[in-house]
Structure formats: structure tokens, C-alpha cells
Amino acid sequence: MALFDIIFEGSKQALEAAKAAVEAAIEKKGSDAKVAFPETAYGLPAIYAATGKKIGTLGELRDALSIVESLIVPEQNLEKALNAGLATALSAEIIEACKYAVEEKPYSEPCVGFISDAVIRSLGVPLVTGDIPGVAVVIGEAPSAQEAAKVIKDYQNKGLLVFLVGKIIDQALEAKVKMGLELRVVPLGYDVTSVIHVVTVAIRAALIFGAVPPGNLEELLKYTRERVPAFVNALGSLSELVVSAGAGAIALGFPVITDQDVQEVPHYLIVQKDYDKIVPTSLEARGIKIKITEVPIPVGFAAAFEGERVRKED
Amino acid sequence: MINCELFTCDAATKKLYEKAKKERIDTVWDRALAMQPQCGFGEMGLCCTNCSMGPCRIVKVSDDGPKAGICGATEDTIASRNFARAVAAGSAAHSDHGRDIALALYHATGKIRVKDEEKLFKIAGEWGIAVEGKDASRIAREVAEKALSEFGKIFGKLLFLKRAPHKRQNLWDELGVAPEAIDREIVEVLHSTHMGSDADYRNIIRQAIRAALSDGWGGSMIGTELSDVLFGTPVPRKVEANLGVLKKECVNIVVHGHEPTLSEAIVMAARDPELLELAKKQGAEGINVVGMCCTGNEIAMRHGIPMAGDFFQQELAIVTGAVEAMIVDVQCIMPSLATVAKCYHTKLITTSPKAKVPGAIHMEFDEQKGLDIAKRIVKEAVMNFKNRKGEVYIPDVKSEGEIGYSLEAIIKILDRVTNSFAHPSGTVKPLVDAIKSGVLRGAVAIVGCNNHKQPHNSCHVTLAKELLRRDILVVTTGCGAHSCIKAGLMSKEARKYCGKGLATVCELLDIPPVLHMGSCVDISRILVLLSEVANYMGVDISDLPVAAAAPEWMSEKAQSIGLYAVASGIYVVLGVSPAVTGSENVTNYLTKDLESVLGGRFEIEKDPVKAAEKIAVHIENKRKRLGI
Numbered sequence: 046m047a048l049f050d051i052i053f054e055g056s057k058q059a060l061e062a063a064k065a066a067v068e069a070a071i072e073k074k075g076s077d078a079k080v081a082f083p084e085t086a087y088g089l090p091a092i093y094a095a096t097g098k099k100i101g102t103l104g105e106l107r108d109a110l111s112i113v114e115s116l117i118v119p120e121q122n123l124e125k126a127l128n129a130g131l132a133t134a135l136s137a138e139i140i141e142a143c144k145y146a147v148e149e150k151p152y153s154e155p156c157v158g159f160i161s162d163a164v165i166r167s168l169g170v171p172l173v174t175g176d177i178p179g180v181a182v183v184i185g186e187a188p189s190a191q192e193a194a195k196v197i198k199d200y201q202n203k204g205l206l207v208f209l210v211g212k213i214i215d216q217a218l219e220a221k222v223k224m225g226l227e228l229r230v231v232p233l234g235y236d237v238t239s240v241i242h243v244v245t246v247a248i249r250a251a252l253i254f255g256a257v258p259p260g261n262l263e264e265l266l267k268y269t270r271e272r273v274p275a276f277v278n279a280l281g282s283l284s285e286l287v288v289s290a291g292a293g294a295i296a297l298g299f300p301v302i303t304d305q306d307v308q309e310v311p312h313y314l315i316v317q318k319d320y321d322k323i324v325p326t327s328l329e330a331r332g333i334k335i336k337i338t339e340v341p342i343p344v345g346f347a348a349a350f351e352g353e354r355v356r357k358e359d
Numbered sequence: 360m361i362n363c364e365l366f367t368c369d370a371a372t373k374k375l376y377e378k379a380k381k382e383r384i385d386t387v388w389d390r391a392l393a394m395q396p397q398c399g400f401g402e403m404g405l406c407c408t409n410c411s412m413g414p415c416r417i418v419k420v421s422d423d424g425p426k427a428g429i430c431g432a433t434e435d436t437i438a439s440r441n442f443a444r445a446v447a448a449g450s451a452a453h454s455d456h457g458r459d460i461a462l463a464l465y466h467a468t469g470k471i472r473v474k475d476e477e478k479l480f481k482i483a484g485e486w487g488i489a490v491e492g493k494d495a496s497r498i499a500r501e502v503a504e505k506a507l508s509e510f511g512k513i514f515g516k517l518l519f520l521k522r523a524p525h526k527r528q529n530l531w532d533e534l535g536v537a538p539e540a541i542d543r544e545i546v547e548v549l550h551s552t553h554m555g556s557d558a559d560y561r562n563i564i565r566q567a568i569r570a571a572l573s574d575g576w577g578g579s580m581i582g583t584e585l586s587d588v589l590f591g592t593p594v595p596r597k598v599e600a601n602l603g604v605l606k607k608e609c610v611n612i613v614v615h616g617h618e619p620t621l622s623e624a625i626v627m628a629a630r631d632p633e634l635l636e637l638a639k640k641q642g643a644e645g646i647n648v649v650g651m652c653c654t655g656n657e658i659a660m661r662h663g664i665p666m667a668g669d670f671f672q673q674e675l676a677i678v679t680g681a682v683e684a685m686i687v688d689v690q691c692i693m694p695s696l697a698t699v700a701k702c703y704h705t706k707l708i709t710t711s712p713k714a715k716v717p718g719a720i721h722m723e724f725d726e727q728k729g730l731d732i733a734k735r736i737v738k739e740a741v742m743n744f745k746n747r748k749g750e751v752y753i754p755d756v757k758s759e760g761e762i763g764y765s766l767e768a769i770i771k772i773l774d775r776v777t778n779s780f781a782h783p784s785g786t787v788k789p790l791v792d793a794i795k796s797g798v799l800r801g802a803v804a805i806v807g808c809n810n811h812k813q814p815h816n817s818c819h820v821t822l823a824k825e826l827l828r829r830d831i832l833v834v835t836t837g838c839g840a841h842s843c844i845k846a847g848l849m850s851k852e853a854r855k856y857c858g859k860g861l862a863t864v865c866e867l868l869d870i871p872p873v874l875h876m877g878s879c880v881d882i883s884r885i886l887v888l889l890s891e892v893a894n895y896m897g898v899d900i901s902d903l904p905v906a907a908a909a910p911e912w913m914s915e916k917a918q919s920i921g922l923y924a925v926a927s928g929i930y931v932v933l934g935v936s937p938a939v940t941g942s943e944n945v946t947n948y949l950t951k952d953l954e955s956v957l958g959g960r961f962e963i964e965k966d967p968v969k970a971a972e973k974i975a976v977h978i979e980n981k982r983k984r985l986g987i
Contacts, residue, residue, distance in 0.1 A: 127859065
């Protein structure tokens with residue numbers, strides 16, 4: 046199947062899933078029920094940034110579905126494909142918002158789910174100074190826990206902020222990778238849709254630090270492309286939904302590096318099957334140059350370990 | 360007088376046409392108007408003058424009147440013969456150009472230095488010429504000799520055919536259209552179209568295809584490759600275009616024609632300190648060399664010399680009153696230039712024994728004494744500066760663009776988007792990926808001339824813009840390139856005309872959306888690029904989502920180009936119909952049936968917007984068949 050068709054297919058699936066999630070939530074809670082993420086002033090950040098509208102209730106969320114639908118126009122060109130990718134991101138946000146509307150605490154250890162504004166504000170300075178040289182979003186599943194750990198630790202050693210989505214979280218746990226915001230390794234959630242919680246980090250960075258006016262999609266995408274040094278590693282088998290979410294990342298200006306056979310897109314979608322090269326490939330793709338001199342010591346050494354606590358059992 | 364708002368979209372052309380009218384000078388448009396109505400028999404290709412029993416004509420409009428020539432030739436025979444002869448003439452023009460370059464390379468010992476040794480070695484390698492222990496000038500001589508033998512060798516096929524994808528080579532062999540020797544194929548067209556020879560239109564066109572292929576994969580390719588060896592392979596650079604590049608305070612020299620051997624020497628001569636001093640003594644600030652038509656493209660691509668104008672602007676350049684000398688060699692030089700020049704101080708200087716013009720000064724160029732002769736010619740121009748008379752008017756119209764996109768330059772640029780940990784460098788992979796992923800829908804070559812039957816420049820420009828909007832990359836050569844750069848399509852700002860996909864590609868690669876690939880012989884660069892892409896994808900050229908268009912074509916060279924493109928598997932849209940419409944069979948053969956034979960065919964579409972639509976449909980169909 047042509048790459049764009051895979052994206053359109055994934056976006057439609059995401060939309061259907063979002064519709065079902067909204068209907069289920071309304072059935073449970075009613076259309077006047079509040080919908081919000083915890084500790085944010087930006088409503089549903091992706092929808093707010095894209096449209097300028099703050100969603101307050103499940104009924105309004107249902108209305109937002111038509112915005113998503115209008116973004117999926119299966120014409121064969123990049124513009125429509127990227128729009129479909131954005132639609133998938135919005136669908137993901139809708140699905141995640143429904144989780145928060147229906148459940149008291151949809152995420153539990155080790156997953157963090159939605160990230161609060163306060164955390165984003167605390168990340169602002171190190172991002173600007175280059176102390177955090179990049180943001181790696183690792184999604185899916187590596188061939189083994191060792192390979193997963195190798196990639197994650199390599200990013201961590203280089204001071205990058207790493208977000209994990211999917212089975213890679215369990216692989217990281219299995220390989221005893223220490224996680225937590227202070228260690229710059231953040232497991233988001235097991236569902237693909239939880240990737241939206243890192244997307245909204247980038248989006249809120251544009252709103253907070255870039256003063257991008259909500260509703261100005263073009264400027265938002267320009268800010269994320271130019272100022273947020275993020276990229277995606279999509280590991281393991283790729284569903285249409287993941288590919289379409291990848292198109293959303295590309296729309297934000299974030300290259301996707303995968304270990305799977307897909308049609309490459311110059312600069313933006315790169316296949317790298319050699320696990321020893323995933324990290325350098327990704328850093329080059331995003332133009333990230335590491336400022337740190339690597340010190341030849343037998344343990345990891347980076348700002349990421351600054352907040353580390355050494356427990357008794359260690 | 361004609362309405363100049365309708366006949367051109369170029370501002371400089373409009374202004375100078377008005378000046379020409381004020382000064383009672385006839386231009387190409389006035390002569391075209393005087394020619395109306397043009398002869399229908401000739402227009403439809405139904406007039407034959409191949410023997411003295413004729414002229415014969417076939418009458419189609421009514422039932423009475425002759426339906427066959429005196430010899431019995433039918434409309435199919437007559438139309439196909441005329442077409443084949445036009446193709447042969449076009450192929451001859453390009454091929455003679457190629458031969459002159461090969462000769463120049465042959466003599467490139469001593470004064471003329473080989474500029475691109477790497478390319479020389481590459482061609483030597485391709486042609487099985489041993490390079491070990493030989494110096495560049497010896498290799499150059501051997502390559503030149505081998506190139507020269509391509510024109511008349513007795514056995515074997517053209518060497519450059521090997522650059523085509525295997526499938527294409529096999530197809531040519533099966534159909535018996537693989538050319539053997541360049542001149543041989545042209546002669547055979549002339550033979551078989553002689554009275555009483557070939558009467559089978561399919562067979563006549565088959566021979567025309569051989570002659571055309573001997574141009575694209577022979578004469579033109581030799582011309583391009585060896586010009587690069589001699590004068591350097593073009594690299595990206597900025598250049599100014601349109602008649603506004605003439606400078607009032609300078610000695611203006613327009614080099615016009617085709618062969619870079621002359622124009623390169625003129626460019627060098629114009630930098631001579633003695634001549635510059637002489638120019639100052641004459642009261643000029645300097646010497647301003649500008650180029651016109653294809654020789655203009657050649658020196659623009661290699662030296663950034665301003666592109667003064669296209670085919671239809673050649674008379675208007677003189678009308679500015681600011682041209683001290685127009686130096687010409689061969690091809691597309693309007694004989695009217697001598698008449699126009701007479702009204703001003705401009706000296707029209709012919710240089711080739713193959714192309715003299717009554718009323719012009721003839722200063723014969725000889726590659727072996729190139730620079731000396733060039734200096735004499737430039738001196739003639741310098742000394743003419745003080746003879747300016749009448750009003751000098753240079754329209755303040757020029758634009759800037761980035762040009763110099765040889766195949767080598769393109770591949771180097773593609774490396775900008777390769778990841779050094781994931782991809783090989785030096786290949787067409789990024790281009791293939793951009794196309795396969797759908798970011799680019801395809802690529803189209805816009806080439807060809809100017810023709811009074813189409814509004815000047817606006818067909819090229821409209822077609823280009825329509826394609827850019829659809830994420831289709833445009834490459835261009837010849838006067839198509841002149842049109843596009845004048846319209847600003849070779850600047851970075853031209854991204855505003857592009858769809859998101861093409862705009863993204865241009866941004867990542869830092870290129871304009873319309874790539875100037877050179878002169879008309881440089882269309883061979885496009886053939887090699889397509890072959891590289893097809894080979895990388897493991898398909899034939901005819902499988903690629905590409906097309907070509909000549910919206911304002913005029914010359915027999917354009918017909919040869921069109922036919923070799925079709926024979927290479929490309930869909931070719933012509934804005935002006937060739938003179939074959941009198942025969943339904945020949946027309947159908949060229950525009951329909953050929954596709955099942957060669958994978959390429961002609962399409963006649965005057966309207967550039969509709970042409971773009973047809974091309975887009977063609978490209979999407981090719982994509983579907985490739986499953987991309």
C-alpha cells in the first residue's frame with residue numbers, strides 16, 4: 046500500500062476509536078460531564094493550540110470530532126497526509142481525554158500519562174540552554190530488553206529526555222533502567238494514544254515559551270519544527286495507526302526513525318535496523334549535536350543522573 | 360500591429376516590442392502576422408516537394424481533389440516522410456554540434472585545458488579506454504576519437520545506449536531501433552524518404568526513431584558530456600536573466616547560438632586586461648558579455664554569465680540600441696537579425712562556416728585558435744561602442760535565479776538529506792524515496808522553443824506553475840529555462856507556487872522548484888538522470904511517473920528531441936502540433952499506438968492548464984501501476 050494510504054487508513058482508525066471513546070464516555074457520564082487533564086491551563090492542549098478552542102465537556106468533545114474528520118482528506122499529497130497525521134494526534138488526545146473524564150486516575154506506576162504545566166515550565170530552561178539537547182520519543186518494542194536498554198541508556202547518557210510508549214516500558218523495567226522525570230526517562234503509557242502526552246509537551250512549549258497564539262496552527266508547527274529538538278524512534282511492528290501517528294510527528298517537524306521496513310521519506314522517515322546506530326542516526330536526523338564530553342568512567346554520567354536517589358537495596 | 364498584451368507575458372519583451380514599433384522595425388511577430396493565413400497543406404503535412412514531379416498536395420477538405428501524390432504516395436506516406444525529414448534535420452543539428460565539441464576535445468592539447476578530468480576518466484572507463492599511465496590530454500584525445508567514430512562507425516551500436524536501463528536497451532533491440540552510427544541514421548532517413556523508397560508510414564517513423572535516438576543518446580549526449588569535460592561540469596550558482604542585464608555604460612556583447620566552444624572563448628577574451636583597458640579608452644565602464652538561447656544557457660550554467668533572453672527576444676536585444684555586437688554561431692539565429700542590426704550600430708558577427716547570414720560580418724571561428732579569434736571579435740565590439748546612435752533603452756526588467764543543476768550537481772545535493780548512519784551517499788536514493796513515498800508526485804521536463812502560435816513564455820510558465828502546485832518537480836532546458844527564470848521560478852521564493860510536498864523538498868535541499876539543467880543538447884542530462892532513477896528502482900524509464908512537455912516548440916530539433924523522448928519511454932505533450940495532422944494514421948500512431956510499442960507517446964495540447972491536468976493524470980496512473 047502506498048505510504049499516504051497507510052496514513053489515511055490509520056487516521057480513519059484513530060477517528061473511529063475516538064468516536065467510540067467519546068460515545069462510551071458520554072453514555073457513562075453524560076454529555077455535560079467535565080473533561081480536563083490535570084494541572085494544565087491549556088484545556089486539551091493539542092485541540093486548543095490547533096483551533097483556539099478550550100474543550101470543557103464531553104459534549105464539546107463530541108463536537109470536536111468533526112474537526113478531526115475534516116482533517117482527513119485522502120488526496121495523494123503531502124499536505125493532506127500531514128493533516129491526516131495531525132488528525133490522528135487530535136484523535137489520540139480525544140481518546141486520552143475520555144480516559145481522564147471517565148476514570149479518577151487512569152494512569153498508575155510506572156506510567157505517568159498526562160504531564161503537568163509545572164513540569165513543562167521546569168523543562169523550559171534546560172531545553173533552551175541545551176542542557177537537554179533533545180527529546181527522544183521511543184515507541185513500540187525493541188527485539189529484546191537489552192537492546193531497548195542500550196538505546197534508552199545511550200540517550201540518557203547524552204542528556205536527552207526520553208519518553209517511552211508501549212511495551213518498551215516493560216523492557217526498560219526488565220533491564221532495570223531507572224526511570225523518572227528527574228532521570229529524564231519518562232514512561233507515558235502502554236497505549237499508542239498515550240504518545241499524545243509528549244506531543245502536548247511540545248505544543249505547550251510553543252504556547253508557553255514561544256507565545257504562539259492558540260489557533261495559529263502554521264506558527265505552532267513552525268515553532269515545534271524549529272525549536273523543539275524532538276524525534277521519534279518507532280520500534281517493532283508498525284500498525285497503520287502508528288504510521289499515521291508518525292505522520293503527525295513529521296507534521297510537527299520531528300523525524301521518525303524506525304527499525305521496520307517502510308518506504309523512507311528523505312530526512313523525515315528513516316529506516317535503521319542496526320541497533321548500534323539508532324541513536325547516532327536519530328541525533329543526526331534531528332541535527333542534535335551533543336555538547337557533553339564523554340568521560341571514560343564505568344557508570345553513566347550525565348545531568349540526567351543529577352536527581353538520582355540511591356536506595357538501600359542498590 | 361498586434362496586441363502585445365496577448366502575445367507575451369514578459370514585461371521586457373512588451374516594452375521593447377513597443378520601441379521596435381515606434382522605430383518601424385519588423386519583428387518575428389509582425390512577420391508571423393503577415394504570413395496569415397498559413398498554408399493548410401503545409402500545416403497538415405500534406406504537401407510534398409521531394410521530387411520535381413511535385414509539388415503535390417493531398418486535398419482533405421472536400422471529396423474532389425487529389426488523394427495521392429503523382430507518384431502515388433498517400434497522405435500517410437507524405438506526412439510521415441515530412442515528419443521523418445524534420446526529425447533527421449533536428450538530429451543533424453544536434454549531432455553536428457556534438458561533433459564540433461568532440462573535435463574541440465580532440466585538439467584540446469596545449470591551449471585548451473581539460474577542466475573536468477574526473478568526468479573524462481569516467482567516460483573513458485565507460486568506453487573501455489585504458490587510462491593507466493596516460494596523461495589527461497592523451498586520454499582526452501582517445502575519448503574524442505572514440506566519440507568522433509560514433510558518427511560514422513561501420514559496426515556496432517552507439518556506446519551511450521548502455522546508459523539506458525536494460526529493459527529499454529532490449530526493447531530497442533527487439534524493435535530494431537537501436538542506432539548504429541549517428542550520421543548513418545540521418546542519411547538513412549533521407550534515403551528512405553526519397554521518392555519511390557519507403558512508403559510504409561510505420562517503417563518511416565521507425566527509421567525516424569533511430570535518427571532521433573542517435574541524437575539523444577548520441578550527438579546530444581556527446582555534446583553535453585564532452586562540453587563538461589572541456590569546460591567544466593555545471594554547479595549551482597546565481598544568475599540574472601532577461602534583457603535588463605544589458606548595461607548602458609558597458610560594451611554589451613550578446614553571444615547567441617549554440618556551441619560553447621565559441622562562447623567560452625568570448626567569455627575568456629572579454630576578461631582580457633588589454634581589451635578592458637581599450638573599452639575604458641572608448642568611454643565604456645567595462646565589457647558586459649550576456650548570453651542568448653542555448654549558448655546563453657551553456658555559459659550561464661558554467662560561468663554565471665547573465666541570460667539575456669530567449670529565441671523570440673533576439674531581435675529585441677538589438678532594438679535596445681545598447682548591443683555593440685551580437686556574436687552568433689549556429690542554429691535558431693533569425694536571418695532577420697542582419698536587417699534589424701542595420702538600423703542600429705550593432706554588428707552582427709557570424710562565426711561558423713555552417714551558418715552565414717547575408718549582411719553580417721563573418722569572422723570565422725576555429726577552435727584551435729579560439730582565444731585569438733575571440734579577442735579579435737571582442738575588439739570589434741569594443742571599438743563599436745562609440746558608434747551608438749539613436750535612443751538607448753534597456754528595460755529595467757530582470758530576475759534572478761539559481762541554475763547549474765547538472766546530474767552530478769543534483770546527486771551531490773541529494774546527499775544533503777541522506778543520513779550518514781543509515782544511507783549511502785552519491786546515489787539518487789533520496790529522489791527515489793521522495794517520489795515513492797508520494798512527497799513528490801513525479802517530475803516533468805519543460806523544454807523547447809518559442810512559437811508565435813502560442814503566447815510567448817506564458818505557456819512555459821503557466822504549465823510550470825500548474826505542475827509545481829501539484830507537487831511535481833520541474834526540470835527545464837533551452838528556452839523553457841529562459842522563460843522560467845524570467846518568471847522567477849528559479850528563485851527560492853518560487854516555493855510559494857509549490858504544493859507542500861515539493862515546497863518541503865525544496866526547503867530541505869535548498870533548491871528552487873524548477874531546475875535549470877542546461878541547453879537543448881543537455882536534455883541528454885535528463886535521459887541519464889531518468890536512467891539512473893529507473894536503474895535504482897529496477898524498472899524501465901516508461902514505468903516512471905514522469906513526462907515531458909514542449910509547450911512552445913518550433914524547431915526541427917524539438918521534433919527530434921520529442922521523438923527520442925517518446926522512444927525512451929516518455930509521455931511528451933506538445934503545445935503545437937507537428938505537421939502530421941493530415942494523416943489520421945500517422946497522427947494516431949504518434950499519439951496513441953506508439954505507447955504500446957515504446958511506452959511513450961505524443962500528446963497534442965495547446966492549453967497549458969489542460970496539459971498540466973493530462974500530465975498529472977498520466978503521472979498518477981504510472982504511480983498506481985508501480986503501486987506507489
